[in-house]
Amino acid sequence: MLMSTVPSLAALxxxxxxxxxxxxxxxxxxxxxxxxxxxxxxxxCIVREGDKTDHVTVVRSGLAYSCKVAGDxxxxxxxxHMPGDIIGFHGVKPMVADCTVQGVSTCELAQVSRQDLVDLxxxxxxxxxxxxxxxxxxASILREWALNLGRRNARTRVAHxxxxxxxxxxxxxxxxxxxxxxxxxxxxxxDALGLTAVHVNRTVQxxxxxxxxxxxxxxxxxxxxxxxxxxxDFQPAYLxxxxxxPAAPAGARKSHHVSLAA
Amino acid sequence: MLMSTVPSLAALxxxxxxxxxxxxxxxxxxxxxxxxxxxxxxxxCIVREGDKTDHVTVVRSGLAYSCKVAGDxxxxxxxxHMPGDIIGFHGVKPMVADCTVQGVSTCELAQVSRQDLVDLxxxxxxxxxxxxxxxxxxASILREWALNLGRRNARTRVAHxxxxxxxxxxxxxxxxxxxxxxxxxxxxxxDALGLTAVHVNRTVQxxxxxxxxxxxxxxxxxxxxxxxxxxxDFQPAYLxxxxxxPAAPAGARKSHHVSLAA
DNA sequence: CGCCCATTTGACAGCTTTCAAATCGCGTGG
DNA sequence: CCACGCGATTTGAAAGCTGTCAAATGGGCG
Numbered sequence: 001m002l003m004s005t006v007p008s009l010a011a012l013x014x015x016x017x018x019x020x021x022x023x024x025x026x027x028x029x030x031x032x033x034x035x036x037x038x039x040x041x042x043x044x045c046i047v048r049e050g051d052k053t054d055h056v057t058v059v060r061s062g063l064a065y066s067c068k069v070a071g072d073x074x075x076x077x078x079x080x081h082m083p084g085d086i087i088g089f090h091g092v093k094p095m096v097a098d099c100t101v102q103g104v105s106t107c108e109l110a111q112v113s114r115q116d117l118v119d120l121x122x123x124x125x126x127x128x129x130x131x132x133x134x135x136x137x138x139a140s141i142l143r144e145w146a147l148n149l150g151r152r153n154a155r156t157r158v159a160h161x162x163x164x165x166x167x168x169x170x171x172x173x174x175x176x177x178x179x180x181x182x183x184x185x186x187x188x189x190x191d192a193l194g195l196t197a198v199h200v201n202r203t204v205q206x207x208x209x210x211x212x213x214x215x216x217x218x219x220x221x222x223x224x225x226x227x228x229x230x231x232x233d234f235q236p237a238y239l240x241x242x243x244x245x246p247a248a249p250a251g252a253r254k255s256h257h258v259s260l261a262a
Numbered sequence: 263m264l265m266s267t268v269p270s271l272a273a274l275x276x277x278x279x280x281x282x283x284x285x286x287x288x289x290x291x292x293x294x295x296x297x298x299x300x301x302x303x304x305x306x307c308i309v310r311e312g313d314k315t316d317h318v319t320v321v322r323s324g325l326a327y328s329c330k331v332a333g334d335x336x337x338x339x340x341x342x343h344m345p346g347d348i349i350g351f352h353g354v355k356p357m358v359a360d361c362t363v364q365g366v367s368t369c370e371l372a373q374v375s376r377q378d379l380v381d382l383x384x385x386x387x388x389x390x391x392x393x394x395x396x397x398x399x400x401a402s403i404l405r406e407w408a409l410n411l412g413r414r415n416a417r418t419r420v421a422h423x424x425x426x427x428x429x430x431x432x433x434x435x436x437x438x439x440x441x442x443x444x445x446x447x448x449x450x451x452x453d454a455l456g457l458t459a460v461h462v463n464r465t466v467q468x469x470x471x472x473x474x475x476x477x478x479x480x481x482x483x484x485x486x487x488x489x490x491x492x493x494x495d496f497q498p499a500y501l502x503x504x505x506x507x508p509a510a511p512a513g514a515r516k517s518h519h520v521s522l523a524a
Numbered sequence: 525c526g527c528c529c530a531t532t533t534g535a536c537a538g539c540t541t542t543c544a545a546a547t548c549g550c551g552t553g554g
Numbered sequence: 555c556c557a558c559g560c561g562a563t564t565t566g567a568a569a570g571c572t573g574t575c576a577a578a579t580g581g582g583c584g
Binding site for chain 1: 397401
Binding site for chain 1: 531
């Protein structure tokens with residue numbers, strides 16, 4: 001058995017495979033896409049608002065976010081990007097980026113020529129379908145985000161964001177992990193939820209007191225998924241997960257956790 | 263010269279023409295798409311959450327909105343749909359609708375087979391590009407909506423929504439009108455902005471007192487576009503309008519209004 | 525060991541909601 | 555033509571959630 005390094009677009013290939021039925025040839029073509037690899041340190045700009053590039057950027061590892069800023073300087077995070085996500089795919093032709101993308105953590109990225117991607121899609125109905133579906137899911141997440149912002153209080157919003165990131169990260173990494181690496185800053189949570197960092201802090205403490213979340217440092221523990229999901233008003237349908245991807249930790253109604261110094 | 267009635271998909275054809283370079287043949291193909299016409303009364307469901315249909319719905323006239331509801335019953339409007347907009351185009355394959363679509367006003371609609379639309383796109387790069395760009399703009403609007411919800415106060419939010427609807431409606435109807443038919447209920451404004459109808463009312467009155475908006479009944483008058491846009495923190499770049507479509511009433515910095523009984 | 529950033533805490537102000545009730549607008553039926 | 559009825563708009567007072575400002579604490583990295 002040959003040892004092989006992980007292909008640079010493995011995460012993308014896996015994601016597209018989840019979104020549509022791809023042939024082996026499709027998958028190989030994705031993995032063979034010419035790429036420019038790069039690494040981005042936390043906080044550094046991956047895409048800048050106003051950019052108009054003829055490549056797209058694929059997240060290979062790490063976590064990134066898109067944000068916009070209001071006239072008064074208020075920052076709003078409008079999306080988080082996980083491994084396999086395509087950043088800046090605005091269809092066939094490049095468009096002016098309407099938000100800035102930065103890394104939460106160190107990110108490994110791959111730049112892919114938009115034309116290469118478009119050409120590949122043109123030859124493969126499966127990939128075309130997967131790309132459409134991907135965009136549609138992103139829009140659906142954005143709509144749920146709007147609901148979160150407009151019609152839920154801080155406690156529910158924070159819990160909902162945790163649930164969403166938890167499920168998406170689990171799906172992206174193929175399978176639920178017993179613990180959950182959570183590198184998002186409280187200030188970033190606030191920027192994603194339309195709250196101040198101070199209020200996020202108080203809310204997180206409340207969730208902790210209520211036993212809905214636990215954990216120390218960068219590891220988040222969810223003692224009881226169903227309780228958290230209930231508090232979050234979290235219904236994963238909007239993520240349009242394939243039916244064979246469970247929306248909650250398999251079996252584990254309780255005790256979905258790993259002990260860790262509290 | 264022959265008199266001809268307006269084709270049922272004229273609005274769609276015009277919109278796609280704004281989004282990409284289409285050949286005359288492309289335009290004709292769009293107009294020739296087989297349709298099922300229908301009319302929907304205000305408030306009636308056009309699409310129901312959970313639906314999964316193999317047709318898409320095109321707005322021919324009127325105004326509609328998509329909404330989601332939270333667990334506590336809170337309603338959130340996540341998008342408004344204008345003539346030419348495609349509702350329920352979830353890519354190549356149908357997906358489960360994640361929100362309900364209802365009419366603000368009476369809407370004339372056209373149902374188009376998704377397969378017909380996909381087949382047409384497959385033969386025309388221009389239409390493919392236009393469809394992609396359309397979805398991308400919708401996502402961009404959603405992101406701006408998130409910014410609005412998360413980082414702006416009631417006054418700015420209301421002003422921003424008015425600006426957006428004003429510009430989009432003007433673009434959809436080819437050219438700025440001196441008055442602006444505004445059929446959206448204050449309760450619907452609230453549902454779109456994450457506010458209560460009561461607070462929307464107070465905010466609207468404040469905008470009126472400040473002379474930023476005027477008008478009676480269903481007609482909204484904007485005495486000074488640039489003042490309203492400033493108060494709204496409205497920067498139309500996110501709408502990705504073609505450069506030849508002005509983002510503000512041509513010339514008229516002031517007095518973009520039509521007198522009407524106050 | 526020291527610096528810097530993230531987290532935490534407290535008091536207070538402010539925007540928005542809530543709850544009721546009154547008024548208005550307008551299409552309908554008598 | 556006028557009365558009626560229903561939804562939309564208005565108004566008021568009071569409560570509540572979240573923001574603001576400042577300062578202390580804590581943790582990780584060089």
